[in-house]
Structure formats: C-alpha cells, structure tokens
Amino acid sequence: MQLKVTNSPFTEEQAELFNRLLPTLSPAQIQWLGGYLAFYSAGASSAAGSETSVAIEAVSAVQEAPAAAVIEAPKDATILFGSQTGNSQRLAGKLAEKLKGQGVQVTLSSMNQFKTNNLKKAGHVFVLVSTHGEGDPPDNALTFYEFLHGKRAPRLEETKFSVLSLGDTSYEFFCKTGQDFDKRLEELGAQRIVDRADCDVDFDETASAWIASVAGALSSSAGATAAPASAAASAASVSLDGESEYSRVNPFKAEVLENLNLNGRGSDRETRHLELSLEGSGLTYEPGDCVGIYPQNDPALVERIIEELKWNPEEPVAAGKSGETVSLRNALEHRYEITVLTKPLLEKAVAYSGNEKLAELVKPDNKEQLKAYINGRDLLDLLRDYAPWTIAPKDIADLLRKLPPRLYSIASSYSAHPEEVHLTIRKVQYEAHDRERNGVCSVQASERLEPGDKLSIFIQQNPNFKPPVNPETPVIMIGPGTGVAPFRAFLEEREELGVTGKSWLFYGDRHFVTDFLYQTDWQRMLKDGVLTNLDVAFSRDTKEKVYVQHRMLEKAKELYQWLEEGAHVYVCGDEKHMAHDVHAALLTVIQQQGGKDSEAAAAYLAELQEQGRYQRDVY
Template identity: 60%
Template sequence: MQSTTVDNKVQPTFSRLNPFQAKVLKNVNLNGAGSKKETRHIELSLQGSGLAYVPGDCLGMIPENDPELVAALLEEMKWDPEVPVAISKQGDTLPLKEALTTHFEITLLTKKIVAQAAELSENAELRKLASEENVNQLKEYIDGRDLLDLLRDFGPWKATAQEIVSLLRKMPPRLYSIASSLAAHPEEVHLTIGAVRYEAHGRERKGVCSILCAERLDVGETLPIFIQPNKHFNLPESQDKDIIMVGPGTGIAPFRSFIQERAASKAAGRSWLFFGDQHSATDFLYEDEFEQYQKDGGLSRVTTAFSRDTAEKVYVQHKMLENSKELFEWLENGAYFYVCGDKQYMAKDVNNALIDIIEKEGGMTREAAEAYLNGLQEQGRYQRDVY
C-alpha cells in the first residue's frame, strides 16, 4: 500500500481497496411533506483522509446489505448465522451472517448464479430454467429478483451455506456524483441520493446503498468511501466560458458542485440551470440555495419543469425547446452543455431536443444539426454523466 508523509507521520493512501471511514455530519430528506419521493442530502467529513476531488468526480461507497433481508435468508435456509464461510480464494473467513451483510452481493441474480445453483438442487424446474434453450425465460426470471427469491422458488436445497455463498459476487461499490465543492466546503463531501423502493414479484424491494442511507445511517456513524475521478465530466478550464446544466431529480448533484465551485472562484462565465422533478412545492431540491446563488450572482438563470403541476407533463427538454433561441445563442457563444441523470429516457429526450434546437435556430438540416452536436462533443463542450 502506498503512503504519503504528512508532518513526518506516514498516512495511508485511501482507495477502493482501502476505503476511508468517513464520519456522517448531516443526513436529511430534501423532499417536503407529501412528496412521493425521498432524496437524502448527506454530508461526510474527509478530515484526516488526505482525499481531494474536483467538481464532476464521483464518490464510491461500500454499502452493507439490509439486515432484514439477511435475516430472511438465514431463516429460509435454517442456517447457523455463526458458521464460518470462506470469502476469498486465500481462505479468509467470516461468520455467515457477517459475510452476507458486509461482503456478498445478495440483491442481484445473474445467469451464471442460476446455472451454478441448478447443480446444487434436484429441482427439475430450476434445471430446465438454467438450460441453454431457455435463455429468454432465464433472463426474464432474473430481472428484479434476488437470492432469496431463488432459494424460495426452487428448494429443497441439498447445499451447504458455503456452497451457496460461493456462487455470489463480492459486493460492488456504489458510485454517486459528488454534490459539493471543496472550495465551498473544505474537508467535506456531499451527496444527493434518491431512496429506491419498489414492489416486484410480490415483495417490497429496496436499493442496497440508497436505503442504507435513508433508513440506517445516523449522524456520527461512518461510511467506507473513496474518490472516483471522472475525466469526462468537468468544468471548462476557462472560467469565462458559459455553462448550461440539465439535471432533473438527483441529476442535480454534480451541478450543485459546479455552481459552488464557480461561485467560490467568482467565475466570469454565466451559468444556466435546467432542473425538473414532480412538484414544485415538495420536490425542488436545494431551492433556497439556488435562489441565494442567483441573488449573489453565482448562478445566472434557473429554468424549472415540474411534471405533475400541470395537466400535461412538462419535462426539462420541453423547457429547453421553449428557450431554444437563447439556448442556441449561448452555444454559438461557446457555452458548454452538461446533462446528468437518467440514461434510459431523459438523456435521450434532452439529446433529441438539443438537435431540434440546433436544426431550428441554426437553420440547418437534421444531418448538419447532428454534425454540429458531434462537434461540440469532440470539443468537450457536450458532456454527459448518465446512469
């Protein structure tokens, strides 16, 4: 492990393999009473870590599994929670309950896990599901199901706890866009995390990391973290450049970081934020902060879209189209355009709206508008952080 020397003391370098235990300074729900959403604002201390980041970077977090889910697994299989199980090829062991809580991914299934599990069961249905010709049914089965579903659906099992956990992957870290700037909050890192809860296959499901943060993380406790640089999502080098930021929902996170950084450095470039969510009254994340930045001149403009406040749903891309003339003028003037958030729908819709705007306001063909956008991308002036 590399080390750095600080005041003649050797300090370890914290990383994905050696995470820093960051103390929780604050954990609050940003949504108002009556909202259908729960978005946590979490502040962590980096004091003593030597860790640094720039706006656009991500924070890696190594979560623990839901104790209720672990208890349900132990109960289903009638396993002894204290039995030691190997967690590595080197033969390191942990008591089963601890291994299921801290070490293994238990909320996602893969085709490989199901195929290997079939060898540990005499269940004909499972063997059929795992066979080559049923690849589509298998894909459908694993979608939205977890280890508990597999064990419940296809018993009885003749496998030991060790054999079952040997099928599992190590818990992967979860990455979140950093929502703060070190210039504004020295020795701190902030996160904006939406709590994931949904019903599937007759059971309530919970996001591993987001629900740990929402339900089981108190001020004063610690979280294992590391910094994950993001080379493809950064502020312009020149502070004179204008920036346009599109970040609905928790996509706001890196833009809070951008705005804080630019306000702290008194950047000359203008900044325009497009933010969207369900209801203005309950879901306008960081509203007071952004109002203050507008008053202080750190944020030039905020354009909002609250989809459930109107008869017809209005999203950020609609607001972009409403402001197409000015938006194109900003781009022609050298502005950088950023998008953060949902890859499946929002980012595609924003991309299409951008092409529409360039086509219309630039008096171009569709092809020319697409080429213009590709040009922005090549210059690093169209950046996306989508997931």
C-alpha cells in the same frame, strides 16, 4: 565487477546505485537492459551516445557477453480507452505506467482523441472499454467504434492487440462493446497476443491479471522474462489503486455529519442529503467526481435468507479470495451481493439445486424466460422458487459475487467544504413479485444511517465530466432530480473562485412545493449572479406533464446562441429516458435554430462531444 567512479562518467552516488542494482539482476534482465540502453543511445547526440556505450560495456562485462549480443529495442504500445465514469481510463493509465516501466514507448489516448490514420502504424494496440446502457459504447468511444466497424477501417495484419472489457453481468449485453472491439480487430487481421478479459463490477483482480499478462507478453517479445499467460499469479504485483492510502480497495471510514431529507412534507419521494467527514483521510476531489460507497445489505433480508436455508448465522465463511473469514451473517450483510440475480449466478446455482426446472431455465433456448425471471428478483426469490438445495455456507464464495460499491455524483465543492463531501441519494423502494424491494444503499441511508455512524467510501475521479478549463466559458447544466447533484458542486466551485462566466441550469422534478431540491441554494446563487439562468419543470404540477427537454425547446433561440458562443453542455441523470429525450431536444434546437438538416445537426452535436463540450454523467 564493480563500477568505479575513476573509470566512468558517473558520480559517486550514481555508481553506488549501479553497483547495488547489478548483482540483483537476472541474466535475462541484464540482456534486456543492454538492449534498452542501445536503443536509448541511438536517438541521443554523439557525445551522449559515447557515454551510454560505457554503460553498455559495463553491463556486458557483468554478463560476460559481447555488446553485440543485445536484443532488439523495446516495443511500442498504443493504449486506447473508452470510459463513461473513469474506470477504463484509470486502468489504461495503470497499464501505461506498467509498460513505461519496462521501457515501452507508450501512446495513451481516449478513443475520441485518437487520430485514426495512426492506427495502421501502431504495432501493439490495447483497448480498454466499458459497455454503456443496452450494450452501447461510452460517449468518448462512439466515433472510434463507428470508424473501426465502417468501410474505412484499415487492414491490420501487422498489429498485435488485446482487449479489456468492463461491464456488469446483471445486464443482458454484458461487456458487449469490448467483445465487439475484440472481434472486429481480429476480422481486420490483427493478431491477439493476450485473450480478452471481461470484467464484472468487481473488476480489480481480473483487470490486474490482464495488465500483468499484457506486460508479460511485451516483455517476452522484447526478450525479457515473460509473464505467465494467465498472469493470475502475477496479479498482486499490479496495484490499481496505489495513488492514495485510501482507495477503492482500501476504503476510508467516513463519519456521517448530517443526514437530511430534502423533500417536503407530503412528497411521495425521499431524497437524502448526506454530509460526510473526510478529516484525516487525505482525500480530495474535484467537481464532477464521484464517491463510491460500500453499503450494507438489509439485515432483515439477510435473516430471511439464513432462515430459508436453516443455516447457522455465526458459522465462519470466506469473506472473499483473500483467505479472511467472517461470520455468515457478516458475509451476507457486507461482502456479497444478494439483491440482484444474474445469468452466471443462476448457471452456477444449478449445481446446488435439486429442481430440474432451474437447469431448464438457464438453457440457451430459454433466454427470454431467464431474462424475465431475473428482472426484479433477488437471492431469496431464487432460494424459494427452486428448492430443494444442497448448498452449504462455505459455497457462497463460489456462488455469489462481491457486493459492489454504489457510485454517487458529489454534490459539493471541496473548496467550499474542506474535508467534507456531500451526496444526494434518492430512496429506492418499490413492490415487485409480491414483495417490497429496497435499494441497498439508498434505504440504508434513509432508514439505518445516523450522524456519528460511519460509511466505507472512496473517491472516484471522473475525468469525462469536468467543468471547462477556462472558468469564464458559459455552461449549460441539465439535471432533473438527483441529477442536479454535480451541478451544485460546479456552482459552489464557481462561487468560491469568483467566476463571472454565464451559467444556466435546467432542473426538473414532480412538484415545486415538495420536490425542489436545493431550492435555497439556487435562489442565493441567482441573487449573487453565480447562476445566470434557471429554468424549472415540475411534471405533476400541470395538466400536461412538462419535463426539462420541454423547457429547453421553449428557450431554443437563446440556447443555440449560447452554443454558438462556445458554451459547454452537461447532462446528469437517467440514461434510459431523460438523457435520450434531452439529446433529441438538443438536436431539434440545432436543426431549427441553426437551419440544419438532421444529419448536419447530428454532426454538430458529435463535434461538441469530440471537443469535450457535451459531457454526460448518465446511469
């Protein structure tokens, strides 16, 4: 049956589109479309409703079934994300796009913006969350996490759910936050419709499969063709990086324009300032975003691993699950992680080791011994400590995980440096277990990267670390060491825009003479009024070590005044020590200057986080 313009309200172009689409649809798809149109017309005006009825009748005629046979309306879905660097948020957006394309009514929200009294009303809840630090929720998930695990959490017997959890298997509490959400939702009576998926740092395939599973489950519940439960075969249909030609899965090869050491002569540190060309890529970024670099493993370490196993470096091996093959040397240098040991890696390695001690080490009773062993060791250590081995080059694809990208906060404003991106990378090099250890990307940047060389990169947006929408809002920036990188981007952007709002930078490092990163930039910005206040702390220049949190306490009165005036606070750098110390200093300032007890001060700071006025980019 052909839809004709003469007997329908459609234009010739619309009728042509309809006639091209209908013959391609399966009976299940036609039935679903009929249900969707019926649902849509129910909320329209009477005139619009009569017009939609014509479309339903046309669909029904093709289907040779009465209009009354259409199934129930599309479902609703509430998608909640908790994200520190933006990965969970980006994936949540992909899920939302997928479900909207199926006619699902979607509510997409960060956890700290979601009104908890709406939770019980949500028919389907999908949680996407990363695990931060030592098994902690990310900042924008903390309040919702506490609510759900508290006494006020509602019973959710009418709710269906699934969880996508992001983490890193090199950490002890891998994906703990997602696992906690999954367990708690079940405890509250919610029904799991797709099993939780736990993602390692190489999350694209696992996340794609989970998104396809969720979409299939909702399609099935609405009467359309369901995706398979595992959705592994459907994963290819879900693109996680479709916005740009160059992305995480298709990185851009950026030319190195400059590679400078920011530390002065005599410093015991080395910090590289990289300037990369984005010319021809179409890539742009905003202050607060990151660059992901796919680095190269140390060729000398690769050579020692190959020698240890007496392998042929030119033997072809799988470069991943795509079917592509490369030489063994290339695979170990560019495709697989060899500098970090994880529990899953050791558990898989047991099958290739003739040493019974390895099987003993990975037993549940030896959790602490395993944790102590993997700390600071790499693949070469494992090969030497638990020989003999039966592993062959072809087995590395099953044994090793992909070499993950390294993320660095962008240290430049695109407005100030069009078609360029600047990075601040501190060299990581230390001795452990009688061997020198090298940071994969930082030592490559320091020792093996020259102007003219190219790096495989992508831009990762970080919507959770952004300057205020109103450029006149005061900003307080706290960034010791390389944590100062995004604040160079913030201030360059303000300089380009001619912003006159107040800005205050707290910066710290070891020595004023050799370690004051970007000193001339800050001095220029102070002189020009782009930077209002600058407080510095150089911990090794005084008898007693002084850090940024001490400078904050010294300026407590003025700092609190800025907070009361609506200032936004930004913290970037080490999560384990600095971020905790800065958080404690902020609480002290609020208590002392605001006349609040510890509980009220914590509530004040939590409210700043809820409002997006206290943002952290910590690692």
